[in-house]
Amino acid sequence: MAIRSSIFALGCGAGVLAYAALASADVNIPFSRSTLPNGMTVILHEDHAIPMVVVNVSYNVGSRFEKAGRTGFAHLFEHLMFMGTRRAPTKAFDAWMEASGGSNNAWTSQDRTDYYDVGANTSLDLLLWLEADRLRDLGPLMTHDKLNAQRDVVRNERRQTSENTPYGKVELRLPELLYPASHPYHHPVVGSHEDLEAATVDDTKAFFATYYDPANASLVVAGDFEPNAVKDKINRYFGAIPSRGKPIDPGAPNFLDTKTTLTGVVREAMEDNVELPKIIMAWQTPRHFAPGDAELDLISVALAGGKASRLYKALVYDQKLAQSVDASQDSGTLGSRFEVDVMARPGVSLDALEAAIDKELAAVRNAPLSGAELERAKNMVETSFVMRAESLRERAALLNMYEAEVGDPGYAEKDLTRYRVATTTSIQKVAEAYLVPNARVILRVVPKKESGK
Amino acid sequence: MKGASMRWSRRITNFLIRATAATVFVSACGGPGAEPPPKAAVPPADASTEAGAPAAIDPLGSRPEVPMPAPYTPPVPVSYTRSNGMKVWLLERHALPIVSMQIVVAAGSGLDFAGKEGLAYATANMLDEGAGKRGALDIARDIDQLGAALTTGAFVDYSFVELTSLKKNLEPAALILGDVVTKPTFSLVEWKRVHDLWENELRARQSNPHAVASVVAQRLVFGPSHSYGHPTSGTKKSAANVGLSDVMRFYKEMWRPEAATCVVVGDITQSELDSLLDKALPAWTSHPNEKSGGKRDKRDVQNVAPPNASDRRRVVVVDRPDAPQSVIGVARRSVSASDANAPLLARVNGALGGSFTSRLNQDLRESRGYSYGARSRFLFMALQGMFAAEAAVQVEHTGDALKAMLGDIEDFAHSGLTNEEESKTRMLARAELVEAYETVEATARRLGRIAGVGLPPEADALASKLMYNATKQDLSALANQYIDVTSGIVVIVGPRAKIEPQLKAIGIASIDSVGPEGE
Numbered sequence: 001m002a003i004r005s006s007i008f009a010l011g012c013g014a015g016v017l018a019y020a021a022l023a024s025a026d027v028n029i030p031f032s033r034s035t036l037p038n039g040m041t042v043i044l045h046e047d048h049a050i051p052m053v054v055v056n057v058s059y060n061v062g063s064r065f066e067k068a069g070r071t072g073f074a075h076l077f078e079h080l081m082f083m084g085t086r087r088a089p090t091k092a093f094d095a096w097m098e099a100s101g102g103s104n105n106a107w108t109s110q111d112r113t114d115y116y117d118v119g120a121n122t123s124l125d126l127l128l129w130l131e132a133d134r135l136r137d138l139g140p141l142m143t144h145d146k147l148n149a150q151r152d153v154v155r156n157e158r159r160q161t162s163e164n165t166p167y168g169k170v171e172l173r174l175p176e177l178l179y180p181a182s183h184p185y186h187h188p189v190v191g192s193h194e195d196l197e198a199a200t201v202d203d204t205k206a207f208f209a210t211y212y213d214p215a216n217a218s219l220v221v222a223g224d225f226e227p228n229a230v231k232d233k234i235n236r237y238f239g240a241i242p243s244r245g246k247p248i249d250p251g252a253p254n255f256l257d258t259k260t261t262l263t264g265v266v267r268e269a270m271e272d273n274v275e276l277p278k279i280i281m282a283w284q285t286p287r288h289f290a291p292g293d294a295e296l297d298l299i300s301v302a303l304a305g306g307k308a309s310r311l312y313k314a315l316v317y318d319q320k321l322a323q324s325v326d327a328s329q330d331s332g333t334l335g336s337r338f339e340v341d342v343m344a345r346p347g348v349s350l351d352a353l354e355a356a357i358d359k360e361l362a363a364v365r366n367a368p369l370s371g372a373e374l375e376r377a378k379n380m381v382e383t384s385f386v387m388r389a390e391s392l393r394e395r396a397a398l399l400n401m402y403e404a405e406v407g408d409p410g411y412a413e414k415d416l417t418r419y420r421v422a423t424t425t426s427i428q429k430v431a432e433a434y435l436v437p438n439a440r441v442i443l444r445v446v447p448k449k450e451s452g453k
Numbered sequence: 454m455k456g457a458s459m460r461w462s463r464r465i466t467n468f469l470i471r472a473t474a475a476t477v478f479v480s481a482c483g484g485p486g487a488e489p490p491p492k493a494a495v496p497p498a499d500a501s502t503e504a505g506a507p508a509a510i511d512p513l514g515s516r517p518e519v520p521m522p523a524p525y526t527p528p529v530p531v532s533y534t535r536s537n538g539m540k541v542w543l544l545e546r547h548a549l550p551i552v553s554m555q556i557v558v559a560a561g562s563g564l565d566f567a568g569k570e571g572l573a574y575a576t577a578n579m580l581d582e583g584a585g586k587r588g589a590l591d592i593a594r595d596i597d598q599l600g601a602a603l604t605t606g607a608f609v610d611y612s613f614v615e616l617t618s619l620k621k622n623l624e625p626a627a628l629i630l631g632d633v634v635t636k637p638t639f640s641l642v643e644w645k646r647v648h649d650l651w652e653n654e655l656r657a658r659q660s661n662p663h664a665v666a667s668v669v670a671q672r673l674v675f676g677p678s679h680s681y682g683h684p685t686s687g688t689k690k691s692a693a694n695v696g697l698s699d700v701m702r703f704y705k706e707m708w709r710p711e712a713a714t715c716v717v718v719g720d721i722t723q724s725e726l727d728s729l730l731d732k733a734l735p736a737w738t739s740h741p742n743e744k745s746g747g748k749r750d751k752r753d754v755q756n757v758a759p760p761n762a763s764d765r766r767r768v769v770v771v772d773r774p775d776a777p778q779s780v781i782g783v784a785r786r787s788v789s790a791s792d793a794n795a796p797l798l799a800r801v802n803g804a805l806g807g808s809f810t811s812r813l814n815q816d817l818r819e820s821r822g823y824s825y826g827a828r829s830r831f832l833f834m835a836l837q838g839m840f841a842a843e844a845a846v847q848v849e850h851t852g853d854a855l856k857a858m859l860g861d862i863e864d865f866a867h868s869g870l871t872n873e874e875e876s877k878t879r880m881l882a883r884a885e886l887v888e889a890y891e892t893v894e895a896t897a898r899r900l901g902r903i904a905g906v907g908l909p910p911e912a913d914a915l916a917s918k919l920m921y922n923a924t925k926q927d928l929s930a931l932a933n934q935y936i937d938v939t940s941g942i943v944v945i946v947g948p949r950a951k952i953e954p955q956l957k958a959i960g961i962a963s964i965d966s967v968g969p970e971g972e
Contacts, residue, residue: 049548051522052887075458082460087513091810091819098810099873100519101880109457120884125517133513152822157458159777160825160845166660190458240512273775275657307593317590320646323653345653372598379600383619390549390892 027385027412029395032227033403038243039215042234043399043409045222047392053223054393055117055127057135058400060249061211062111063191064184064334072154072191073199075108077207079150081115082106085137090146093130100126110185111333112404118393121224125233128221132237135217139208142201151196158190166274167445174339177266177441178282184252184334214238215246218403222396257335258292260284262439269444276323277344279354280443285338285434288331288405294418295430296329296338301377302369302427303327303340303360308376310360311342321345321353333405338435350444358437365431368424381419385412524921525887527913530716530900531723535730538711538739542900542910543726544718546893550620552719553897554627556634557905559714560707561610562687563680563836569695571687573607575651576703580605580614582643585632589643592629601626603633607685610835611905612707617894620720624729631733637704644697655689659969662946665771666782666843672971673767673942674784674839681834688970711739714904718897767942768956769965772949779851779947780843783858785938787831787838790906794931795833796916797923798840801932803878805829805865806842810877812861813842821857823850829862835906840935848947852955855943866936869929878928882920886913 031045066073084090097104102119117127162168172188179186219238221230255261262284286292303311304327315322326341340361344353369377388394389412402411530542565572581603582589596603601618603626614634618626658664668684675682683691717726788794799807806813806829817827827844842862846854870878890896903912945952949966956964 050887050891051525052884052891078458078460087511087516091815094810096516098808098881099877101522101884103809103881103884104460106460107457118884118888120519120522120880120887122520122522126519129513129517136513149819149822153818153825156778156818156823156845156847157825159847161458164662164776164778164780164845166657237513273773274660276653306597308590308597313590316650317646320649323650323657343657345649346656376594376597380597383600386549386619387551387617387892387894390551392891 027389027416028410029389029399029412031399031409033409034231036214036235036239038239038241039213039246040238040241040243041218041403042231042238043218043220043403044225044227044230045220045395045399046225046227047222047395048224050392051121051224052392053119053121053124053127053221053225054396055119055124055131056220056222056393056396056400057115057131058218058220058404059113059115059211060111060216060404061113061247062109063187063189064110064252065211065250066187066191069195069198070191070203071187071195072158072189073195073203073207074113075189075191076150076154076196076199077204078106078108078113078115079154080142080146080204081134081138081212083138083142083146083150085133085141087133087137088130093134096126097123097130102127108189109332110189114397114400116393116396124221124225124230128230128233128237131219132241135212135214135238136241139205139212142204142208144201147199147201147204151199154190155193155196158193158196162188162190167272167278169270169272170278170280170443170445173268173270174280174282174337174441174443177268177443178262178284178337180261183255183261184250185332209244210247213244213247214241215243218400220396220399220403220409222399223392252334255334257284257287257290260434260436260439262441264438266441267443268441269446271448272445274445274447276346277350277447278445279342279344279350279357280441280445281340281357282441282443283338283435283439285329285336287333287335289415289418292430292434293329293331293336295422295427296336296434297331297381298374298377298419298422298427299364299431299435300327300329300338301380302373303364305377305380310363311340311357314360315342315353315356319356321348321356350446354442361431361435361437365428365435368428371424374422374424374427378419378422382416385416522883525883526917527886527890529911529914530718532910535710535727537734537737538709538713539734539737540714540904541726541730542714542716542904543721543723544896544900545720545722546718546896547720549893550720551617551893552620552623552717552721553615553617553894554630554718555616555716555897555901556614556630557611557714557716557901558613558708558712559611559905559907560703560712561608561612561905562683562685563609563834564707565683565687565691566699566703568691569687569699570683570691571651571685572695572699572703573612573707574686575647575692575695576700576707577605577607577612577614578647578651579639579644579697579700580633580637580704582647583638583640584629585636585638587629587632588638592633596626596629599626603630605633608902608905609681609685610907611901613901613905615897615901617897623721624732627729627733631735631737634708635734635737639697639701639704641697644700648692648695651686652689652692655686655692658686662773662776662778662780663843663845665773665969666780666944666946668969669769669771669944669946669967669971670782670784670841670942671839673769673944674786677971680836681839684970688972690970709739710734710737714901716897716900716904718900719893766939767965768961768963769942769944769967770949770952771944771946771967771969773946774948774950776947777848778845779848779854779945779952780845781851781855781858782841782843782944783855783862783938783941784839784841784944785941787840787935788833789837790833790835790908792833792838793919794935795831795838796920797928797931798831798833798935800878800882800920800923801870801928801936802829802831802840803881804870804874805862805932805936808877808881812865813844813858816857816861817844817846817854821850821854823847823854823857827858833906840938840941842938848951851945851947851952852959855945855956855961856959859938859943862936862938866932866938869932870925872925875925875928879921883917886917
């Protein structure tokens with residue numbers, strides 16, 4: 001599932017949300033879609049509930065498109081998209097947007113780079129103008145100073161979110177263990193310090209010319225606007241941006257998402273500045289929206305969603321081996337990663353903990369979930385979906401996610417149907433096929449010796 | 454996706470979140486008479502169609518001006534008191550069939566018994582570990598089955614139980630909420646497990662540098678004996694002292710209807726709600742003869758005044774050998790949530806460290822490249838507040854970064870806001886408020902916080918007007934009075950051996966060492 005943005009609502013505690021099923025929930029997000037002559041996709045979602053607009057621009061480029069020796073480049077480039085043009089010099093993009101009460105953020109995954117702006121309903125022209133300006137002109141105006149400034153920021157981002165965060169280094173190492181070197185998902189999105197240092201201005205210009213093309217972009221405008229006026233503005237601002245052609249998606253021609261490349265158990269242990277050890281297990285699983293993907297989402301909920309889930313009940317509640325459990329199906333365009341994370345209690349043998357996890361996984365493979373378990377998981381998935389769509393920013397992100405992944409912004413109902421039709425039998429089959437014990441990564445994080453108490 | 458990287462973290466990492474998450478009172482503006490943001494600059498005449506290739510006519514034209522958006526005044530919930538003394542705040546919203554409710558009691562970690570810090574938190578944790586006829590797992594299973602979400606927790610000034618549900622499942626879910634609030638089992642078997650998990654969580658906290666910075670800053674700013682001087686989740690030492698009998702006593706004294714507010718937002722009318730509460734909370738009655746809960750301890754109020762200006766700034770380091778970054782926190786005391794200046798200070802902060810273009814973030818991140826982001830914030834609590842700035846910086850630049858942060862803060866305190874900042878902060882505060890009231894659950898949490906810190910239901914509406922009307926002179930005077938940190942505290946979590954010489958080089962000679970809980 002796509003990343004959630006962090007919201008600058010100071011003080012709102014993070015809540016774990018799960019909501020009930022709507023047997024007849026209407027989850028569709030109304031929209032209209034068109035394509036500009038230069039190939040740019042335009043999706044409008046009108047909603048006058050609050051005096052706000054959201055602009056979301058998604059580019060079909062992520063870390064899997066990176067060249068050898070340039071890991072982390074797609075994300076670094078995302079930062080460079082804010083570094084200015086002639087019309088909006090360095091710092092002006094943010095300064096003008098915030099002066100109008102707007103805000104923005106962006107994220108990069110293996111598959112995509114997504115930018116969004118949130119503003120008052122009166123600021124839409126400005127938001128569109130700023131997005132069009134950088135798509136039109138930013139690349140050729142790149143300089144060493146701009147590149148160096150964001151290179152420092154990104155290297156500090158890597159230090160802060162991965163290196164200096166407990167268990168943060170897992171995300172740097174796990175992709176390398178899970179995928180072979182020739183697979184586009186082999187390296188972490190944030191990249192290595194070495195490759196970030198190696199990036200040049202010429203790299204940025206070439207990357208922009210290839211991937212930041214209107215034919216490779218999808219624009220969503222959502223919220224409180226007048227559609228005809230907005231269409232005129234979009235045509236004027238974006239319509240005349242020349243396309244150099246839609247870039248070729250190299251995909252992963254030598255790999256199948258339904259056939260893991262792992263031929264055994266890949267084991268590794270890493271030391272970290274942590275108090276409690278953790279066991280992480282990971283499998284290669286079917287890509288987003290492929291058969292099995294929704295079942296794996298439901299399995300993750302049955303395993304670790306709430307206190308009544310299987311892993312929580314067995315490991316935390318009954319056997320008292322674990323401090324916390326987590327499971328997720330992290331769905332991607334080329335393939336997905338199913339992951340189980342279990343933090344050990346102090347003094348617990350990791351071998352014993354691993355055996356206890358394996359017992360629960362075997363149970364999911366060897367027998368169907370109960371009807372009540374499946375109903376719970378479905379209810380939790382379905383209503384979290386309904387709740388997410390209450391936010392205008394999330395609706396804009398969903399429209400672009402569906403456009404990018406399945407070429408249909410209106411896929412919400414079909415997406416949910418995948419979960420609704422899953423059965424205990426289909427789930428067991430998927431568990432048997434993919435959550436196999438002998439083709440997975442088992443990574444242990446253990447406290448550093450010198451800091452271990 | 455899991456591996457995705459964000460441009461910037463809009464949230465202040467973890468700093469202070471554990472301690473004060475729901476007590477933060479972010480005010481925002483709205484109301485008539487706003488001035489427009491800075492006029493659109495005329496783009497350069499040679500703006501190009503193809504970068505580098507001049508063209509006669511720029512298809513983008515000049516930068517669009519932004520008309521002033523209509524004023525936004527937050528909605529005010531209907532409020533009334535039920536016969537058992539519990540206040541009800543209801544904000545009807547019928548767009549989606551969703552209801553979110555919070556039972557808030559005015560007793561948070563500020564009322565933890567001495568030596569039992571973390572008690573309010575532990576009590577809230579125990580409420581859903583068995584209640585009424587259900588055991589701990591039954592509660593979780595039944596709530597999940599309904600697709601609802603039930604959460605319990607505590608903050609500095611209040612504790613809460615939160616329920617969000619689809620309307621069609623609200624009644625059975627609310628009956629469980631009612632049991633959790635009024636009939637917790639407090640089983641010794643469950644307590645043993647909850648207590649073990651709690652102690653492990655506190656142990657794990659020591660390896661999170663942001664959490665450590667937060668815990669230490671809070672302790673140093675308020676002092677260990679102050680109601681607010683300890684983390685909401687307690688310390689390793691205090692947690693070891695808390696027993697189930699303490700939890701039961703805290704519950705009995707504090708979780709009482711006359712100390713409670715039931716905040717409800719969503720697709721429900723007042724008559725539907727009253728009937729629901731009759732069923733969900735039938736036996737929750739006040740006991741006027743017993744000690745009344747929720748009374749705030751006034752011992753500390755004498756200390757509300759800002760620290761004596763002659764006090765020197767205290768600098769402490771929590772050693773974290775081999776860390777690639779230093780987490781720097783700069784903090785001081787501030788005004789309470791009920792202070793008329795609080796909403797204005799939230800706007801003042803927008804210019805210093807509350808937005809991407811704020812001075813701290815622009816300087817430490819965009820100009821110097823020391824950090825992924827620098828922020829500041831005010832935390833407004835019932836008795837008094839706190840101002841804190843934070844940045845995680847590359848270890849090699851710890852000294853320079855601290856010097857820059859202190860310089861930015863002092864400069865802002867002395868010179869106040871620019872015209873652009875005066876306008877920008879008004880616009881940003883308005884936008885934050887619009888978003889804060891967008892969803893049912895976010896709205897319920899915000900109103901729960903307002904109730905929890907003892908403010909009236911119309912607090913945001915009033916604050917928006919106050920803040921809206923504040924002038925540059927008003928805001929600059931407040932910056933001068935409440936941003937100065939010459940007598941505040943500095944906490945640095947990082948490798949002491951590498952940091953100390955850098956601090957000496959910027960003239961900081963006296964450096965204290967403390968442990969990860971500030972001891």
